[in-house]
Amino acid sequence: MGETIFGKQVNSLKLGCDRLGEIYYFDFDQVDELGNPLDLSQIVCMHEEDYGVLWKHTDPHTQKSEVRRSRRLVVSSFFTIGNYDYGIFWYLYLDGTIEFEAKLTGTLYLRAITEGEPTPYGSLVAPGVNGMVHEHYFNIRLDMSVDGDANTVVEMQADRAPTGPDNPHGNAHGISESVITSERGGARNTAPKDSRFWKIENRSRSNRLGWHPAYKLMPGPNVAPMHQPGSPFMRRAGFVEHDLWVTAYDPDELHAPGQYVNQSEGGPGLPQWIEKDRNLVEADVVLWHTVGVLHLPRPEDFPVMPVEYTGFMLKPFGFFERNPAIDLAPPLCRKP
Numbered sequence: 001m002g003e004t005i006f007g008k009q010v011n012s013l014k015l016g017c018d019r020l021g022e023i024y025y026f027d028f029d030q031v032d033e034l035g036n037p038l039d040l041s042q043i044v045c046m047h048e049e050d051y052g053v054l055w056k057h058t059d060p061h062t063q064k065s066e067v068r069r070s071r072r073l074v075v076s077s078f079f080t081i082g083n084y085d086y087g088i089f090w091y092l093y094l095d096g097t098i099e100f101e102a103k104l105t106g107t108l109y110l111r112a113i114t115e116g117e118p119t120p121y122g123s124l125v126a127p128g129v130n131g132m133v134h135e136h137y138f139n140i141r142l143d144m145s146v147d148g149d150a151n152t153v154v155e156m157q158a159d160r161a162p163t164g165p166d167n168p169h170g171n172a173h174g175i176s177e178s179v180i181t182s183e184r185g186g187a188r189n190t191a192p193k194d195s196r197f198w199k200i201e202n203r204s205r206s207n208r209l210g211w212h213p214a215y216k217l218m219p220g221p222n223v224a225p226m227h228q229p230g231s232p233f234m235r236r237a238g239f240v241e242h243d244l245w246v247t248a249y250d251p252d253e254l255h256a257p258g259q260y261v262n263q264s265e266g267g268p269g270l271p272q273w274i275e276k277d278r279n280l281v282e283a284d285v286v287l288w289h290t291v292g293v294l295h296l297p298r299p300e301d302f303p304v305m306p307v308e309y310t311g312f313m314l315k316p317f318g319f320f321e322r323n324p325a326i327d328l329a330p331p332l333c334r335k336p
Helices: 232-236 270-276
Strands: 023-031 037-058 065-081 084-093 098-106 110-112 122-126 129-132 134-143 152-160 173-179 197-201 214-219 244-248 285-295 305-316
Touching: 098 134, 098 285, 134 305, 152 285, 197 285, 214 285, 244 270, 285 305
Parallel strands: none
Antiparallel strands: 023 037, 037 065, 065 084, 084 098, 098 305, 110 129, 122 129, 134 285, 152 173, 152 197, 197 214, 214 305, 244 285
């Protein structure tokens, strides 16, 4: 998307079509390649929406229930890149959770085929129409400052205890922690079977429970790169080699594939930057999270595809001393 100058492909949003409800729109000014001003209206939308149950419990003895509704603040934009349309959404929740979501829609990358022609790299989505198998990758730069700039990143995952005297039934398990101390060790991958996530904490502070204030990065579904090592794509987009990269803050390191993306031959970027092996313990850290989608086209994606989703969450992890949404006002409940 850096190839296409992503920000200039933004859509002007319309009430009732792109968004519903009470909406606030932001206008922005940009410049074109020749320095001429561009007046872009209603390109960022902010609104609040109901998001179901936030928390609930029913006392099994009295059958009395307490429930609170979830609401989230939504900040979003849509972009059109050739045949594809991308929605970039940030959600802010009442319990302190922050969510990133990319919405993928638009039209498929297609080619015409003859009847009976094999489609080893695609699938038949309509008579004589082949939809090509492809991937989408997003890299989100997270300049973290959790209760201050001196942060430490800890990789956490499930730890299964062996069966023995301390675990006679073989069902005990805990969490193992591993500190990412420097950049060369900061190229990490997801491990869904181990429930792996990453905690970003401020070790110089503690709450009354002894927890260091932290947020955890919870990855969503992901896909490994399908391109061969050494291919032009992998030379230019080396950031897809890993799901997470952790670097020390540098104001000149803003884009995962390097400063100049358009028509580049590859080289600079995250794989090169981590070779500096800078300290990451109690440091000003930046997390770069790569999320990918493998798209095998289906007939239901033609002629315009329904939205596909990908993303991740940042959730408070010891940042608060209790549920921060515990004192929300109860909803108005009534029988239908």
